[in-house]
Amino acid sequence: MAATNMSILTTTQSAIAADLDAFEEASWLTSSYLIAMSSIAPLSGRLCQLFSPRLCMFVSTVIVCLGCIITSISPSLGVFLLGRAVTGAGAAGIMIVATIIAVQLAGTKRRGLYIGLINSSLTVGVSLGAVIAGALEPKFGWKILFGIQAPISIAAGFCILFGIPKKYLTSNSEFAGFSLRQKLTSIDYFGAVSLTSTILLFLLGLSGRHIMPIPIFLSFLLFPLFIVNETRIAKYPIIPITILRSRGTLLTCLATVGFMMSRWCILFYTPVYALAVRAWAPAVAGSILIPNNLGFGLGGILAGAIHIRRAGSFYVPSLTSMALFPLTLLVLALTSVSTTSVVAYVITVFFNGLMTGSALNYTLVHMLHLTPGEVHPIALSLLATFRGFAGSFGSAIGGGLFMRILGKELENGFAKAGLKHREDLIRRLMGSPALVSGLEGTERKIAVSAYVTGIRVLFLAAVGLSAAMVLVQAGTGWKGAAEESKAEENEVEEEVGGGESLIAGS
Numbered sequence: 001m002a003a004t005n006m007s008i009l010t011t012t013q014s015a016i017a018a019d020l021d022a023f024e025e026a027s028w029l030t031s032s033y034l035i036a037m038s039s040i041a042p043l044s045g046r047l048c049q050l051f052s053p054r055l056c057m058f059v060s061t062v063i064v065c066l067g068c069i070i071t072s073i074s075p076s077l078g079v080f081l082l083g084r085a086v087t088g089a090g091a092a093g094i095m096i097v098a099t100i101i102a103v104q105l106a107g108t109k110r111r112g113l114y115i116g117l118i119n120s121s122l123t124v125g126v127s128l129g130a131v132i133a134g135a136l137e138p139k140f141g142w143k144i145l146f147g148i149q150a151p152i153s154i155a156a157g158f159c160i161l162f163g164i165p166k167k168y169l170t171s172n173s174e175f176a177g178f179s180l181r182q183k184l185t186s187i188d189y190f191g192a193v194s195l196t197s198t199i200l201l202f203l204l205g206l207s208g209r210h211i212m213p214i215p216i217f218l219s220f221l222l223f224p225l226f227i228v229n230e231t232r233i234a235k236y237p238i239i240p241i242t243i244l245r246s247r248g249t250l251l252t253c254l255a256t257v258g259f260m261m262s263r264w265c266i267l268f269y270t271p272v273y274a275l276a277v278r279a280w281a282p283a284v285a286g287s288i289l290i291p292n293n294l295g296f297g298l299g300g301i302l303a304g305a306i307h308i309r310r311a312g313s314f315y316v317p318s319l320t321s322m323a324l325f326p327l328t329l330l331v332l333a334l335t336s337v338s339t340t341s342v343v344a345y346v347i348t349v350f351f352n353g354l355m356t357g358s359a360l361n362y363t364l365v366h367m368l369h370l371t372p373g374e375v376h377p378i379a380l381s382l383l384a385t386f387r388g389f390a391g392s393f394g395s396a397i398g399g400g401l402f403m404r405i406l407g408k409e410l411e412n413g414f415a416k417a418g419l420k421h422r423e424d425l426i427r428r429l430m431g432s433p434a435l436v437s438g439l440e441g442t443e444r445k446i447a448v449s450a451y452v453t454g455i456r457v458l459f460l461a462a463v464g465l466s467a468a469m470v471l472v473q474a475g476t477g478w479k480g481a482a483e484e485s486k487a488e489e490n491e492v493e494e495e496v497g498g499g500e501s502l503i504a505g506s
Contacts, residue, residue, distance in 0.1 A: 001153050002064065002091035003125025004132075005033055005084075006391070007289065010271040011134030011282040012142045014432035019142070020077045023431030030268075031399075032081040034391040035203040036088030037095075039196045044096040045381025046238050050183045054164035057097050061157030063090030065150045072147030083146070095122070096384045100377050101164070103368070112308025113301065116361050120297030123357070127293040130271055130286030137282065191238040194226040203393075211400075239378060248370030248476040249379050252363055253386040255476075258469035259322060260387050262329060262462035263356050264394030266292060269402065269455055270332075270349060276433035276451040277338050291346045292353035299357025314366040315478035321359035322473055326466040328352035333459035337452055363473065370476060402458045406430055409450035417442050 009016070009030045017023045048056050067087030074080035102114040133145050178186065198219045205216035230237040243249055267289065274285035299321075308314065331348045364383065371379045407430055414422045419442065429435055429447055436447045 001125065001149060001156060002094045003122040004129030004149070005087055005091060006030075007126045007129035007267060007271075007286070008133045008145065010130045010268060010289075011275075011286040012137045012145065014282075014434040015137055015142050016080070017431045020074075020080060022077045023427055028077075028081060029084070030395045031203075032084040033088035033091075034395060035200060036085040037092040038203060038391070039199045040089045040092040041096055041384050042195055042199075042238060042381055043192050044093045044384075045100065045377040045379075046188070046236075047093075048097055048100055048377055048381075050178075050187065052166075053097050053101055053168065054161055054166070056093055057164070058157045058161040060090045060093030060097065061153050061160065063087075064094070065154040065157070066090075068146050068150040068153065072143045072150070074143075092384075096381045099380050099384065101168075103376060103380065105168075108311045109309045110304075112304030112361060112365055114304070115308075115364060116297070116300030116302075116304035116357070119300040119357060119360060123293035123296040123353070126267060127286075127290045130289050132286075134282035134284070134286040186236045188229070188234040188236055188238050191226060191229050191234050194222050194229065195238055198222040198226060239382060243371070243375055243378055243382060246371055246379075249367055249382065251472055251476045252367040252370070253383055255322070255469045255473040256360075256363065256383060257386050257390045257393065258465045258472070259325070259356075259359065260390030261394040261398065262325070262466040262469075264391050265398050265458055265462045266329075266332070266349070266352060268395065268399070269458060272433045272451070273336050273455050276436040277336070277448055277455075279437040282434060288346070288349065291350040295350040295353030295355075296357040297353075299354040299359075300361045301357075303358040303361045308361065308365050311369065313369050313478040314362045315476070318359065318362040318366050318476075319470060319474055321355050321362055322466070322470045325352065325355040325359060326463045326470075328355060329459055329463045329466060333456050333463060336455045336459065338448065366476070370479075398458055398462070401461060402454045403430055405457050406450050406454040409453050410446065413446035413450055414443075417446060419443065419446075 013029055016029060022029070044056065064087055067083050067085070067090055069083070070086055071080055071083030074083055098118055099115065102118055103111050106114040133142075136145060200219075201215040201222070202219035205212040205214070205219070230239055270288050270292065271285045274280040274288045275282065278285075280288075303317070303321075307317065328348055328351050332345075332352065335345055335348065364380075367379060367383060368376055407426065410422075410426045410429060414420075414426070422443075425443070429450075433451065436444065436451065439447055
């Protein structure tokens, strides 16, 4: 359910933009959801340690229900964006808590498999969101698509509430035996507000067609305050200092941002390619995500079921799967034209998803190897936060690049063809790729060519970014927290022993 909201806009954006007159603000339709999800995600890990995961899951489904209701009755763009933001806040808790539960309850031998299953369910949701929305929107309208999710999400919430054992708590005993009042007073409220505000302002400044410097500047002012609070003031910080000092965790998160930004380019713009370049109907255009997400789910499940059956380092598999990903992106960049064989394009999309699923599974379990067990819930929520960043950055930065290239190509194309006064057509084409199929003659050729150039430039930029992230992931190292602690103890013992020898010699 939460994952469908990530891709539902890919095939309904044209209709929503037309109804709300939001052609120029089309990127905000997705960014509002992803920004909210990224901003709330860091809090979910700590809340799971304070309260029951089953309660956190249920509250998250209630928030999703509320967000879907607001979106479905929205009469204007502002109300629509509010509903999307509320939905994203609820989705953040659902996705993170699901991973935490799987890691803690599945056991070492099966956790890789269950992480792969969770990723598979997410990617199935992404596929279904685009396909079902594209098929049903022309018949029932986009408001029904959001409204029907409200009763389904609240029903799922009650199933989760009664399905998870009442006695199940996270493995952290730090808050065991705390009363409700003690739990509420132990929440790092300043840390929560400052971190959420920092993320929100930073992503807000990057979203849209133009970068807004003031929100970004304010986020840079707030972030040092958050760090001081977490390291020196807060008794129970949102992000413990052990996480902030972990090279492996921070580099894994940074590598995940760039890697998943490239992944989001595929999720957002392969349906756009199908709509604008191939002239497929919205329902059919959404189906181009099916092979990619099939490969994504299969890659994670195969890695978890066959290989990830032990605790320890997965350094080499992480780098190998991440290195193969940009190669598939390069092939997509070169073949995103109208003359490419559909079968060849689908096969490439499938292998791109296969490498993504395996890489995410390997990097996650390798990060768990690098961090102490007592902070795994926080590490997982931090990693999920950076994955959310990737969606926001992908829609903001990647979308901005694509829109600038597309707009320039459309303007130059119409000018060279001597077709004047096409400003309104350019504005509508930039927000609605489905309009391309309704054009004829020279106008259609120019529009198709502009979309091909925009998609190619975007995919090539993603190739360079994902290749650089392999080097970042390589910096995480292969020694786990236990191995490093033992090495430090040995160094201390050697220093003490050496000092005693010097004293004896004297």
